[in-house]
Each structure stands twice: as structure tokens, then as C-alpha cells.
Amino acid sequence: MWHNLGITPSEALWVVLSALGIYAAFSLLVRGFGQRALASWSTLDRAIVIALGSVLGRVVLGYTPTLAAGVIALATMFGMLRVEGYLRRSGYGAYLTSQPILLMAGEEVVQEGLRKAHILEEELYFQLRQSGIRNLSEVAVAVLESTGEVSILRRGQLIDPLLLSRVPNQSRIPRELLQPE
Numbered sequence: 480m481w482h483n484l485g486i487t488p489s490e491a492l493w494v495v496l497s498a499l500g501i502y503a504a505f506s507l508l509v510r511g512f513g514q515r516a517l518a519s520w521s522t523l524d525r526a527i528v529i530a531l532g533s534v535l536g537r538v539v540l541g542y543t544p545t546l547a548a549g550v551i552a553l554a555t556m557f558g559m560l561r562v563e564g565y566l567r568r569s570g571y572g573a574y575l576t577s578q579p580i581l582l583m584a585g586e587e588v589v590q591e592g593l594r595k596a597h598i599l600e601e602e603l604y605f606q607l608r609q610s611g612i613r614n615l616s617e618v619a620v621a622v623l624e625s626t627g628e629v630s631i632l633r634r635g636q637l638i639d640p641l642l643l644s645r646v647p648n649q650s651r652i653p654r655e656l657l658q659p660e
Contacts, residue, residue, distance in 0.1 A: 485548070491547070495551060497538055498551075502559045539552045577625040578645060581651065582623055582629065584652045585618065585620075588603065589648065606629040616634070618632075618634065619633055619634045619638060
């Protein structure tokens with residue numbers, strides 16, 4: 480039967496172990512490089528991701544990729560996603576999720592936030608333009624979210640502090656932009 484599937488039990492075990500190892504390594508590298516690794520990509524970034532996918536697939540599937548090895552690898556990766564989701568809900572989410580990073584507080588660009596997020600000021604300005612910001616005075620808050628996306632809240636309506644509960648350095652946000660608690 481294993482011959483018909485194109486994979487032996489020991490090869491199947493190696494596919495599972497390789498998939499687990501690559502999943503863990505990828506998760507650690509993304510967390511180590513921060514949310515910026517998931518933020519908007521340039522053309523070069525997209526090309527690198529395609530190349531990475533090819534390398535990762537080759538590592539997981541081994542020298543002779545088969546349908547069975549591909550199915551085993553996919554099942555292992557989806558299983559790891561399920562385990563990670565369970566861990567997030569069970570209280571270990573703080574260890575698995577990056578914390579948001581304050582990039583702008585009012586008109587002020589938070590330089591230490593940019594450094595921590597590995598974002599250039601020009602990239603922040605690009606995100607502001609994409610959000611329709613024409614002047615820095617329009618910005619209430621800009622936050623790099625744990626997903627890698629930049630959220631930009633405009634001035635005009637007061638911000639509920641609950642929306643900023645996980646954002647560090649909240650004290651830098653001008654009080655006149657926040658609803659009273």
C-alpha cells in the first residue's frame with residue numbers, strides 16, 4: 480500500500496517532522512523580525528516570498544515530492560494552525576501574538592516605534608497617503624497592528640481608550656484626542 484502512495488512510513492514521518500520544524504522556524508523568524516515582516520511588500524519582497532515558498536516546500540517534501548507527501552505536509556501545517564489557535568484562546572496568546580506598536584501620536588512621529596517596527600519614516604508616509612491623509616495634523620493615532628497592517632485613526636472624533644488597550648506608550652497620545660474614561 481505504501482508503495483502505491485509513493486511514500487514509506489519513515490518518509491511520511493520525516494515529512495511531518497520537517498513540516499513541524501519549518502513551521503516553528505518560520506514562526507520564530509517572523510516574530511523575531513516583527514510585524515514588519517508581514518506588512519505591505521515591495522516587488523522585491525514578493526519575489527523573495529515566492530522563492531522562500533519554493534525553498535520551504537522542497538525542505539518539507541524532501542527529494543522526491545509525491546502527492547501523499549504533499550497531503551501529509553498540508554495536514555501537518557493545518558494541524559499546527561489549529562494548535563496555535565487553541566493556544567491563543569487558552570491564555571498563551573500573548574506569547575504567540577506581537578504587540579501593537581505606536582507609530583504616531585497626534586502629529587508626532589514616534590521614532591522608537593518606527594525603529595522597533597523596522598519601518599522607515601517614508602514607509603509610514605506611504606501608509607498615511609494610502610489612507611487619504613493629506614496633512615499630519617489630520618492624524619490622531621497610527622499603530623502597527625499585530626497583523627502587520629498599519630491602522631490610522633483620524634482626528635475629528637474622540638477615540639475610545641478601550642480601542643488602544645494593548646497599545647504601549649499610550650501616554651504619548653494627546654489627551655484631547657481621547658474620550659474621558
